Amino acid sequence: MDVKxxxxxxxxxxxxxxxxxxxxxxxxxxxxxxxxxxxxxxxLSSLADEGLVRCTDVPQEGRPDRKVYTVTDQGHQHLLKALENPAPSHKVRSEFLAMMCFAHLMRPQQIEAVLDNRLEETDRYLKMFDEFETSCMEDWPQGMKFVLGFGKAIMQTITQYIDENRHMLLEEGKSEHRTASA
Amino acid sequence: MDVKxxxxxxxxxxxxxxxxxxxxxxxxxxxxxxxxxxxxxxxLSSLADEGLVRCTDVPQEGRPDRKVYTVTDQGHQHLLKALENPAPSHKVRSEFLAMMCFAHLMRPQQIEAVLDNRLEETDRYLKMFDEFETSCMEDWPQGMKFVLGFGKAIMQTITQYIDENRHMLLEEGKSEHRTASA
DNA sequence: CGCAACATGTAAGCGGTTACATGATTAC
DNA sequence: GTAATCATGTAACCGCTTACATGTTGCG
Known part of the structure; x- marks a missing residue:
């Protein structure tokens, strides 16, 4: 399951x-x-080369041709095969969590900034999800709704967890840095 | 925040x-x-080349030398600088969710298999977290505890979400495939 | 006047994965 | 005997990111 x-x-x-x-x-x-x-x-070029999609050039004025892609029968078959993988991956790569592992080396200010930025991004997603729900979600397939709900559940958990546990990172762990300026 | x-x-x-x-x-x-x-x-080689860590060879019998690395003052300074990034990333790359977007193209059996595999992996993590809590967690810095709790919260959310919503993917959406064999 | 949206692409580079290469010890 | 653990590395490859390249339309 790559970008293609x-x-x-x-x-x-x-x-x-x-x-x-x-x-x-x-x-x-x-x-x-x-x-x-x-x-x-x-x-898309590569998919077209392999005959999995077909490309139609739609000429436009003042812009490059719009290249509209359609799936071929072969492409549909290929997709079905790709969907047969019974154990698709789910990977997280988090600089954020890595950083928090070393919070005892950071000043409380820095930690707060990092936490607040994370909350902001999470919130942006939650707002986006809400917009989807109030507008275009009706005509989505069940799968998309499932995935949207999944994202929402995760983002809510993150928000709540940070709110409830940020004190852990701030209260103690002043061993290395001390609170005052050196 | 790369591997280095x-x-x-x-x-x-x-x-x-x-x-x-x-x-x-x-x-x-x-x-x-x-x-x-x-x-x-x-x-590690690269860190050593840059003088951020020092390497000590510990000879052993029947194995290659054990190369033990220690952080230098320079390395410590470098780390503190890296921790100044106020907006570290948190990225998810999920074949699993991508696949579920197209669940309407899959047979119920396949969907169940994928879901079950996801639950299994999530469970493996939860069990690992439990082991940490009952053994080595005491001497961890606060940051590590925060991160462990974060992971636990996420995994619990995933487990619960799949349990409560898997029916979405199975009940309907039989439009494309129909349940019976073609 | 400047910026965002529309619209497509190429190419270098980077970071990480996978496979290869080697080999003793210990536990089942 | 066979697998896992201990222990270190290299090199090819792959996929994605970033920066570059180009140009119009329309909004504020």
């Missing part, structure tokens, strides 16, 4: 351009699968 | 070999920062 496969999946919900897919990667897929233009465009 | 910096941080809690660090990457850091030998050994 996810693009193929997105296209199986309806034709789209690379630019369109980017927007989807930023919004509904943003919290668990990031991808930039530098991944998407080559992915 | 995390290694530096781990070493700041006490000297260790690459092999020791690997074990830490698998256990306490496993759920948010994976690293294999192929990343760790080059990272």
């Amino acid at each position: 496969t996810v693009c193929l999946g997105m296209l199986s919900d309806g034709e789209a351009s690379g630019y369109d897919l980017k927007k989807q990667f930023e919004s509904s897929f943003g919290h668990f699968f990031a991808a930039g233009f530098g991944s998407i465009y080559p992915a | 910096t995390v290694c530096l941080g781990m070493l700041s809690d006490g000297e260790a070999s690459g092999y020791d660090l690997k074990k830490q990457f698998e256990s306490s850091f496993g759920h948010f920062f994976a690293a294999g030998f192929g990343s760790i050994y080059p990272a």
